Amino acid sequence: MSYRGRGRGGFHNQNNFNNRNNNNNQNNGAFGNPQNHQNQAEQFAAQNSVPIEIVGWNGASPAECISFISRKCRVAVSNYNVDPGSGILKGYVKNQNDAATLMNWNGVKFAGQSLKFSKVNVGSQVQSATTSNAIEVITNFLKSRYQPDIKLLNLTNVKSDPNLSAQGFFGSISTSSKFFPALMKVAEDNKLDVLSVDLSANELSDLSSISTLAHTFPQLQNLSLMNNNFNKLKVFETWRHKLNFLRELILGGNPLLANQTNPAEINKIKLELMKSFPRLVVLDGEILRNEQLLSTTLSLPFTGSTSMFFQDEEIRNMSTNFISNYLKLWDGNRGDLMILYQSESQFSIQVDSSHPYLLDTTTTTSYSNGGTDFGNYLSNSRNLTRVSSIKSRISRVAIGQEQIFKAFNQLPKTRHDLMTNPDLFSMECFRFPLLNGIMIVIHGSFEETAQPETDPNANNAQNGPRGRFNHPKHKKPALSKKSFDRTFVVIPGPNGSMIVASDLLSIRPHAGKDAWNTVAKVPAAAIASGTASPAPVAPVGVPQRVPTPADLPQDIKANLNPLQQELLVKILVETKLNMQYSIMLCEQSNWDYQQCTINFKNSAATLPREAFAA
């Protein structure tokens, strides 16, 4: 018998998953006909059943004997026949329980004789399958249910799979509840590439037994839960924001929607599902939202991000130097940073702990908690939308070296891979004219490597009853990757030193570098190279990198041919005009270099100051 063939039978119209225009996929329409299921069910039952033998039946017909057993012992014997050689009446009972019941009736009188029942020992060795055997069975099962051509894992009506039933996998609830996680583990180990899973007809009423699906197949696009017993919307919370690529969901044949007639309620269910599954487009064949718009939104209209912006070359040198040295000390010894802070310096952090919408698939395996434990940060978070008391607002800005050092030590130890992986970071740097300083905004991610030097929650725990709302005393928050934004205002100090006047840090769930990963790597590498010179402001001796067209913003580059890009860069460098005026000059000179220099010479004196890059 081909299991694979049957798998297809149960889900023969798999194209429906990919065809969102087909709105007629109601219930059985999409998933094979019920008659087919019925036949399979009988075959499975036969496979699962226990063979028995009956002696002493021949006082009447076999049919009468079977009917008697059914009435008297309440055990159904199926597929019976009389063995022509021995004259023994052979048949099958549904399962081991029925077989045992029947054995208890040994000697019961029928048509003037005593009936003798016995089991035929065929499957008993197989039923005590060892673990390694179990894995093998699961692996074989998985292979029989997987269709690599369409990346479909067909897990319809698993309980009735003859292979598994014969192995006793569903003999008890405990085995069946362990079965699915085991299945997922094996699927993971076998690196199955799965985009669609069909879990219809598995008597599921919640996700508890199958919750691991989201972990194993975070990229899952199509899922059928048809003909199960789902009746509560709440159970889908388990997968909230975990199946972020799910596009089509089939819930037909579940009480949840089938029993719902109130349009408002139905709408509510749809909305909630869309929230839980951010890319859900099709529910039971119905288009829920504009997919094109959705993909535009999720891939973002703002293309071609650059990771770095520096108002000018001097700012570039200062800020790359500053950041690379700063983060090195931040990871190494924060005490060494204190020379940068003075009595009026300020530092505060804010924690945006709300759940990320998109799963960072690169980190799910090693950070299954998604880096969402903010226990080390929350007690100091100065989120003004939450922290309203003046006292807390004041106490949560650390002012001066002592307070700032204390605050630093209450943050976990970290590793910023700026040197090895500068792509993970993005910076924007500006002059801060009033203070003759610079403002540096940096975005990126880091890895927590150890618990904080001092426990940030220790103080609050002594504050009486409030302590109980804090993190449990002895349970350290889990370390993970996090993302951050940080704004520094750095001003010149005495003797060419630097002072951090303002330092605002925002911590959020790990989000990777997608926001700026389309970028040329050159500017990022420039940061890393900046470390070579420890002196804070040392443009001398650091060779200035000659800008190339790759440094031009994407939106400008898009409108120019390569020759024009070359010219524009040349003009930017030579004239020190800002982008807008440089383009204007090029345009008015018909993109001719000679003409540009002439026009520039003629008009330089009359150009407004803001025509030049600051």
Place this chain on the structure above:
Amino acid sequence: MSVDFNTVATEFCHFYYQQFDSDRTQLGNLYRDQSMLTFETSQLQGAKDIVEKLVSLPFQKVAHRISTLDAQPASPSGDILVMVTGELLIDEEQNAQRYSQVFHLIPDGNSYYVFNDIFRLNYS
């Protein structure tokens, strides 16, 4: 402290986003000629260009939701640095874009204007 910078920062952000979400053509009042905007890849200077850029963004309806907000006074003359993280809901989508934004506010008479505005989507 004569003016509570925390209150200024919070009220400013609420006002700014409310204005942005209801009619962003009116945001020009909050910028000056020397103001700078960094919106993802683009750098712009001057109220007129900044508003033009903001108006040209490819969405009709937009709603900002602030998740966190922190502020520090940034100079003796009353500059304020505001750092915000939040969610951007575009065109009635259920899915929000998360962003972080830094405003450098400078006092100007009885009010403040945005000297520097740095907006970055987080893609999380």
